[in-house]
Amino acid sequence: MPQEGQNLYVQATVGGERVGFPVSAVREIIHVPPIARVPRAPRWLQGIAALRGTTIPVVCLRERFGMEPTSPDPQMRVVVAEVNGQPIGFLVDSVSTVHHFAEQDIEPPTALLLNEQNDYVQAIGHDGERLVLLLDPNRLLDRKQAERIQRLTAPQAA
Secondary structure (H helix, E strand, O other): OOOOOOOEEEEEEOOOOOEEHHHEEEEEEEOOOOOOOOOOOOOEEEEEEEEEEEEEEEHHHHOOOOOOOOOOOOOOEEEEEEEEEEEOOOEOOOEEEEEEEEEHHEEOOHHHHOOOOOOEEEEEEEEOEEEEEEEOOOOOOOOHHHHHHHHHHHHOOO
């Protein structure tokens, strides 16, 4: 559960569902840059992109969540978040707002969500009648996935 003062989230949409990234973890939100595919990469790894001289991996959250991919859309954005000290881009369908959730509007994930497949949901936020899955970016990728990204996106020695 988020601590007091950490209830500020960037709200995004992924496959019709609302998700929230903690503002403290978000470096920036950008339009979708040109993305280079990485050979033999898992489907959820969209590829790599250049961001001001740095190469970052871009993860498609639709694929990561087991949803069908969609065609590129002008509303799509990449949320660049700090994940275990590394910048990673998360491709989302759109970004809508930054929202502060009052303590009473945040609850722990239900028992249905508590499994290792989706332990990246740290809480559920209530934004009026809409529910928002509040994400823990450090858990969006498990250890093996993070290691695989590092191997696939590391510069190759000449």
